[in-house]
Amino acid sequence: MMTSAPSGTHNFKVVLLGEGCVGKTSLLLRYIEDKFNDKHLTTLQATFLNKKLNINGKRINLSIWDTAGQEKFHALGPIYYRNSNGAILVYDITDEDSFVKVKNWVKELKKMLGSDIVLIIAGNKIDLEHERTVPLEEAESYSTMVGAKHYYTSAKLNQGVEELFLDLTREMVDRFEQNSQADVSRTSRVLVVDDETPVQTSCCSGNRST
Template sequence: MNNKKSFKIVLLGEGRVGKTSLTLRFIKDVFDDNQQSTIQATYLQKDIIVGNQQVTLSVWDTAGQERFHALGPIYYRNADGALLVYDITDQDTFDRAKTWVMELRKVLGDDIVITIVGNKCDMIKHRQVSEEQALEYAQSVGANHLLVSAKANKNVAESFLDLTKRILEKKANTPMGGSPQAHRASVRMSTRGVSGLTIQENPNQKPVNNRISSRVSGLTITDEEPKKTDNGTCCK
């Protein structure tokens, strides 16, 4: 097993598109139909294995409401990748996603790794954004695109793993090959979650600081960013 790596991932998108639901589904395999909108950024940590590489993900869930947009650069500075979320039943959330990409690149540069996800694909009959439209835009900005559903637990882990795998590729500057759909074959499940994927929780994880708002079984939720070491990885 290679030395553990640590990456910061931010979730961006308009309010009510399901960023928090996607995060909690990935981290703890839970879903709440009455999930409240995030009003401040929090981060949650998750240990996973991609191939033979251990990775700690610090997943930042940001508020998407208009009044919080100015705070965006504060939360996604030093991010290694971004999961850009829109609601397939709301065209406006997709149109506004393009603004998020521009803002993100303004702060982090054009080579920031992005995966665009269309949430609520369980409501396909009500879709306003075609998959062709989304794919065309994703390709134009060098991003991957997946349709996901936090409620139905479809492609949730795949979206995080796609982003993580591409970050690893970028850091190593060596293609690892495969498509987002191929992650099922390269990553194994060790606890619970999506069949065929490896998502390992760390039951011994300690709070990062004293400003913990919630912590359960390897899940840390706080409102402060973990410190960085000189090599750019998060301290454990």
């Protein structure tokens, strides 16, 4: 699952989940190709894309898996999202149903993967702000409640996309390092103290200076 090659490269798997037509694929293409509904795409498939990142000397290899949004493929979800380090749950701010779907996904992911997975909820199509039907406060309070970050994005106007992926990646790195630290401390200290709870460092305060 979370693996790091000897060279220190992190391999992370990220799944994009959400109902059909909320713009999952557009978000992905905007991030990888920086294009929207463009005729001149170099990749012709948007189901699996790779991105190499280097944040402060930490190499991260993101594998981003797009999933089918149609309801008839819903049952295939677990096959796609198992072993993933992060999930981006996309909804359309003009479509209340798509937000309900996101809630369902969150429930399912929490049940299947526990808290190992980093969740990001993305309200897409903010270029259509005037048609908004999903209340801003509701979406944000829900996200905080389930421990997910909330982002507003527009693949069309290129808003929030880069930030979303960058933040997700940083959080996955933090989570990974925390876990491996916790592993180390658990194995080394298990004989000395057994009731010490692992220190909860806040999500994005990973030491940037190193």
